Amino acid sequence: MHYIVFDLEWNQAEGKIGHEGGLPFEIVEIGAVKLNRRMQIVDRFEEVIKPKIYPRMHFMTTKIIQLDKEDLENGKPFTEVMERFLEWCGRNYRFCIWGTLDITELQRNMCYYGMDELTHKPLPYLDVQKLYSLAYEDGKTRRALEFAVDELNIEKDEPFHRANNDAYYTAKVLEQIHKSHMDVEGYLSYDLFMLPQDKRDEVKVKFKTYSKYISREFPDKTRAMEDKMVSSTKCCVCGRQTKKVIKWFSVNGRHYYYVGSCKRHGFVKAKVRMKKADDGNVFVVKTMKIIDEPSVDAIREKQEKLRAQRAERRHRD
């Protein structure tokens, strides 16, 4: 398998985003680096795309990216570039990007031009920005690419904000993370441009101390919470039924929490996030993980605060 680290530069709608038939971001450049299993660079790809939807560059974009009018005029059509890119990627590859946006926007652009889908379900990828945080920081902070490059003493010999260079720097950061012996495949992210259409396409992954589940669509929240997989409170490590410590409660109608205890693995937290699909249905991203006692107390506190607020509201009305 090859790792394909890519980066996009895009142009966007002036004013209100989401115009022009649902393509808020038009890709104007693809830069990519191909890595082998040891995260060594084996090939590079670079192509400028001639803008078709937004021929005038948005002022924000022109400030950031290093492409000028002539570069863009000489660019090739999106579909042509994309076909070459996918051929270059080969059969067996894993996409890697800095952050979370580029894989969604790549698929949205492909969809706009009527190209075949890359996949019909959530697409696994490596978010190098997240991996950087997990390897060197708290796992939650998100840094700019240049920050990571500086911190890791990677030589800065090319300007940032050209797709090709950003992909190269992202690859160098990934190489360092790999050298620090982090099992990057244990921290896969999933792009949700394509949602699971049925049970078969649902995502169910187990990592060392946590698990992730991405459900098919449901007509509403109640129906989602009634689903066996969504409401299941089995331990994410061993699969044994947990003993209830804090029963399911909702924070704002979008997030639901549960805490149980497993004989073997201690406290287990389940968190359900309700997400809206484009068609108005809902789907669920559920994570479960082993937590310590102070974290249980923090969740209990959250629940009690909510109760107090509700009681106060009732009293006022």
Ligand SMILES: [Zn+2]
């Ligand atoms: Zn267990």
